Amino acid sequence: MLRLSPNLVPMLVVALVVLVLYWPLMYLANIPAAQRALDTGAVLPCKTALECATQLRSPVLPSPQQLWQGFGNLMFPLNSQSAIPLNAAVTALETLVGLLLAAMLGFFFAIGMVASRAFERSLLPWIVASQTVPIIAIAPMLVVVLGQYGVQGWLPKAIIAAYIAFFPITIGVAKGLKSPDPLSLDLMKTYNASSWQTYLKLRFPASVPYLFTAFKVAMTAALIGAIVAEISTISFQGIGKMLAENSRASDVVAMWVIMLSSAALGILLVALVNWVEHLATPWRRVPQREGGGR
Amino acid sequence: MVFPNGTVALKEANLEIAQGEFISLIGPSGCGKTTLLRLLADLIQPSAGSIRIGGKTPEEARKSRAYGYVFQAPTLMEWRTVLQNVMLPLEVMGVPKAEHKPRAERMLALVGLGKFARHYPWQLSGGMQQRVSIARALAFDPQLLFMDEPFGALDEITRENLNLELLRLWRETGKTIIFVTHSIPEAVFLSTRIVVMTPRPGKIETVIPVDLPQPRNFETRETTRFFEIATLVREALRKGHGFEVSE
Numbered sequence: 001m002l003r004l005s006p007n008l009v010p011m012l013v014v015a016l017v018v019l020v021l022y023w024p025l026m027y028l029a030n031i032p033a034a035q036r037a038l039d040t041g042a043v044l045p046c047k048t049a050l051e052c053a054t055q056l057r058s059p060v061l062p063s064p065q066q067l068w069q070g071f072g073n074l075m076f077p078l079n080s081q082s083a084i085p086l087n088a089a090v091t092a093l094e095t096l097v098g099l100l101l102a103a104m105l106g107f108f109f110a111i112g113m114v115a116s117r118a119f120e121r122s123l124l125p126w127i128v129a130s131q132t133v134p135i136i137a138i139a140p141m142l143v144v145v146l147g148q149y150g151v152q153g154w155l156p157k158a159i160i161a162a163y164i165a166f167f168p169i170t171i172g173v174a175k176g177l178k179s180p181d182p183l184s185l186d187l188m189k190t191y192n193a194s195s196w197q198t199y200l201k202l203r204f205p206a207s208v209p210y211l212f213t214a215f216k217v218a219m220t221a222a223l224i225g226a227i228v229a230e231i232s233t234i235s236f237q238g239i240g241k242m243l244a245e246n247s248r249a250s251d252v253v254a255m256w257v258i259m260l261s262s263a264a265l266g267i268l269l270v271a272l273v274n275w276v277e278h279l280a281t282p283w284r285r286v287p288q289r290e291g292g293g294r
Numbered sequence: 295m296v297f298p299n300g301t302v303a304l305k306e307a308n309l310e311i312a313q314g315e316f317i318s319l320i321g322p323s324g325c326g327k328t329t330l331l332r333l334l335a336d337l338i339q340p341s342a343g344s345i346r347i348g349g350k351t352p353e354e355a356r357k358s359r360a361y362g363y364v365f366q367a368p369t370l371m372e373w374r375t376v377l378q379n380v381m382l383p384l385e386v387m388g389v390p391k392a393e394h395k396p397r398a399e400r401m402l403a404l405v406g407l408g409k410f411a412r413h414y415p416w417q418l419s420g421g422m423q424q425r426v427s428i429a430r431a432l433a434f435d436p437q438l439l440f441m442d443e444p445f446g447a448l449d450e451i452t453r454e455n456l457n458l459e460l461l462r463l464w465r466e467t468g469k470t471i472i473f474v475t476h477s478i479p480e481a482v483f484l485s486t487r488i489v490v491m492t493p494r495p496g497k498i499e500t501v502i503p504v505d506l507p508q509p510r511n512f513e514t515r516e517t518t519r520f521f522e523i524a525t526l527v528r529e530a531l532r533k534g535h536g537f538e539v540s541e
Contacts, residue, residue, distance in 0.1 A: 181367075181369070183365045183366070183367055183369045184369050184371070186337050186363070186365070187363065187365065187369050188386070189337060189356070190335060190337070190356060190361070190362070190363040191359065191382075191383050191386040191387060192356055192357050192359060192386075192387075193386045197386050201371075201382065201385065201386060202371070205371065205373045205374075206371075206373075208373070281373070283372055283373045283374075283375075283414045283416075
């Protein structure tokens with residue numbers, strides 16, 4: 001039998017409420033536009049404003065039927081250059097590669113910061129400063145610079161994704177590496193453990209829960225980075241490219257469909273982190289015993 | 295022992311401990327008993343004076359892994375099973391891999407937790423966790439065992455049971471144990487000698503030998519001699535304070 005997670009029911013209730021509220025809101029927003037269209041004598045397959053509200057070519061808010069049709073149009077064929085699946089896969093690849101690069105950079109900075117006070121004091125302000133530069137301003141410039149060295153296509157987007165994703169990872173891992181309590185560090189000292197052993201046996205494992213929390217934040221940041229990079233540079237593939245294209249074409253329904261798809265992609269990627277976390281932390285997986293324990 | 299901020303944590307501490315003794319350091323908070331233990335363990339360095347452990351300085355003793363240390367908290371690693379926690383010192387100390395598991399299993403059996411090898415620490419009660427940490431401290435067979443209020447956070451009933459178990463461990467293994475506590479009955483029950491310490495500045499007030507016969511058991515706590523020694527300790531603690539307190 002299918003066991004529903006206890007969170008699922010309240011979530012679905014909220015989705016239903018949103019849908020129910022969306023309907024009157026959609027009519028409210030679209031009826032004036034529909035009336036204007038009828039007044040100007042546009043050729044429409046409907047007669048009253050109420051009827052036309054769900055069939056406008058550029059609605060203020062698309063009707064659920066329009067969204068459903070939009071999904072149908074944009075999802076297939078799966079391998080089409082102009083359909084969502086292929087473009088979403090490219091954006092997902094950029095995001096994941098970006099996260100991987102960010103993880104490497106983040107670990108390097110975090111270990112440096114924990115190992116050396118001087119490193120932390122001299123570099124942390126610059127790391128923080130790097131995040132205050134708007135990503136949309138950096139992206140085109142980075143693409144030009146990387147283009148000089150023949151780096152083109154999806155890789156520059158992954159690098160831009162890494163640029164904003166390394167920050168939460170650096171902070172999270174540094175916090176995790178510092179998380180062992182003083183007694184545990186004393187314990188390693190009584191074993192005459194080397195500093196490397198203390199990292200291997202204590203600091204790294206202790207940082208794992210922090211690492212995954214950081215990954216979840218970094219994953220959404222990387223996805224934003226990848227999409228912004230696609231929008232703000234010349235792109236031939238990706239969710240961002242589709243958004244830019246349909247924005248120029250004023251295809252409101254398509255933009256809504258792409259937005260909802262990218263939201264689904266984000267949820268999927270974070271779910272992926274949750275799944276890896278579940279696999280990587282067996283000690284948190286054992287079912288909680290009632291009572292006892294601490 | 296003077297800390298960098300000028301606080302005198304420990305002033306007069308002259309003490310010799312023979313092999314196989316069970317020494318308790320007792321005193322109110324701030325008397326320097328934990329400081330003394332940390333000095334012995336080379337977790338901090340003395341500002342003056344000298345300590346020798348079997349002829350070695352504390353640093354040499356630590357580097358030759360001469361002692362096991364049991365902290366106030368179990369300090370178990372949540373990502374390791376109970377067995378893996380006991381194996382930790384063996385891994386760090388480069389004991390041949392084949393020996394890790396049998397030795398850790400033997401230690402767990404010694405503290406009566408053989409059946410819990412595969413559990414994770416959070417699945418155990420506080421008392422069981424502390425027993426794991428004792429097994430871990432004994433895993434590499436050090437001659438000396440430092441224990442810093444290991445049962446301080448436990449309830450009275452669990453504590454009395456663990457006291458009895460610790461005495462059995464001590465008899466069976468022949469270790470020298472230095473045990474910090476602020477419980478008078480615990481000190482009297484466990485020790486061969488009680489070192490009474492008093493605060494501001496921390497110093498050793500007196501050393502009280504405990505001549506209760508071995509092996510001790512639950513009835514030991516009800517003998518007249520037990521109460522007499524407890525009274526001696528209590529009076530020594532009071533004297534050091536210079537005023538009447540009911541600690």
